[in-house]
Amino acid sequence: MTTATLDVATLETLVSAAVAAPSILNTQPWRFRLDPDTVTVEIRAATERGLRHIDPTGRALHLSVGCAVLNLRVAVAHFGWEPVTRLLPRPEEPDLLATVRLAGPARNSTAPRLYDAVWRRHSSRFPFSERPLPSAVLTELGEAARAEGALLSRPVPRDTDRLLRLTWEAERRNTADADRAAESRHWVQDGPGSAALGMAPGTLGPQDFRDRIPMRDFGAHRHPAALPSRPFETRPLLATVTTAHDRRADWLRAGQALERVLLVATARGVRASLLHQALEWPDLRDELGSRSGESRDHVQMVLRLGYGPEGPPSPRRTARQELVEDAARSVLR
Structure with a gap:
């Protein structure tokens, strides 16, 4: 167009x-x-x-x-x-x-x-099927990240287990830390009259019944038994978005790489959820990027990829709300 x-x-x-x-x-x-x-x-x-x-x-x-x-x-x-x-x-x-x-x-x-x-892109925090992603799709996702100056890496099974373990530890800390738990709960909407920010209840998704995949408890509950649960995929497909450096510009480039990966995934019918918990703790983030015998990269995001439900959209503020007051008028000058 x-x-x-x-x-x-x-x-x-x-x-x-x-x-x-x-x-x-x-x-x-x-x-x-x-x-x-x-x-x-x-x-x-x-x-x-x-x-x-x-x-x-x-x-x-x-x-x-x-x-x-x-x-x-x-x-x-x-x-x-x-x-x-x-x-x-x-x-x-x-x-x-x-x-x-x-x-x-x-x-x-x-x-x-x-x-x-x-x-059409939405995060899906729901169980995925056991259907594997074709190698051609995985290659295309990797090319999308490289086009923006980042790498999309698939960990070997041993490293997948390590990523899951670190994410579980981060989730445990997030729930136990009073300040972080309160901050997380603050961004969960109370009902349909809430502002167009934060997490709507319908988008949160269940927990993994098998306790293998650590989905974020956005409400930061103290009692996991109170959370709805369903069986998730037995071997999740994880991937990491990494950059060679860790400066503010690298964070912005990583965001562009992440979104290009997510758009390509959406176009190919692949769902994604973001496992960010371990990146919120400096020591756990350091462990995410430590792989023996390889050059050290800075992990910016952990992705879970697969086929499954699309997931409902999260609320959004409108363009008029996000534009400064004079912007829409000034375009007409």
């Missing part, structure tokens, strides 16, 4: 695509502004939606914003412009995490399936 001019409706569609990205606990920690002089969309951190206890360094916030940047790039290309992206463009403005300029026309057209997947 090609559009000649940027109007309010197109701008809102672009921002809506960005807002459809995943974010930790669905905090949606981003804000958008259009610079009409350069036709550039600025993506800033909504720091008031940061997680002081779960994400004290802001790494997960940057990862979430990186996912939104990738969606914005896909949408910009879909409408016929070349998305020129800069990460951390102004050091004196630390909340300005990225800019995407609408240059044009696009040099490389984005596959329509990726744009379609932006609107």
Whole structure:
């Protein structure tokens, strides 16, 4: 699709695509502004939606914003412009995490399936089937991560067991830590009248009846027996998104890589859930990245992949809510 001019409706569609990205606990920690002089969309951190206890360094916030940047790039290309992206463009403005300029026309057209997947992608925290992923799909997912400067790695069975063990330990700590437990409960919606942020009850999913796959207890209950449970797949397919370095720009690149992987997976009918718990504890995150005999990579996300139910969508704030007040008007100047 090609559009000649940027109007309010197109701008809102672009921002809506960005807002459809995943974010930790669905905090949606981003804000958008259009610079009409350069036709550039600025993506800033909504720091008031940061997680002081779960994400004290802001790494997960940057990862979430990186996912939104990738969606914005896909949408910009879909409408016929070349998305020129800069990460951390102004050091004196630390909340300005990225800019995407609408240059044009696009040099490389984005596959329509990726744009379609932006609107269909949902995390699925439900049991998957035992059906394996074809090697061609796994290869395509790996290529998606590499296109954004990251690696998608599949651990061997021994390392899969280690990832699950570390995630279980993190889940135990998260539930026992009063501050983190309260912060997690704060982002679970109470009912249909809640704000369009946080986790709706219908999206949380059950726990694994076999106690093999450590699904996050978003309500941070003290009594696991009170949680609904179902049998999950016996051998989960896990993958890690890693980067060679661990700076703020790397976190943003990792978010773009993660989202490209998720969009390709969605286009191929593959479901995904994010196992982020062990990344929230520095010592456990260090263990996630330690593999004997290999160069050390920095793990940015643990993915569980498979075939199964799509999972219901989480609530989202609207494009108008996420655009600064003058942005929609300024596009008409």
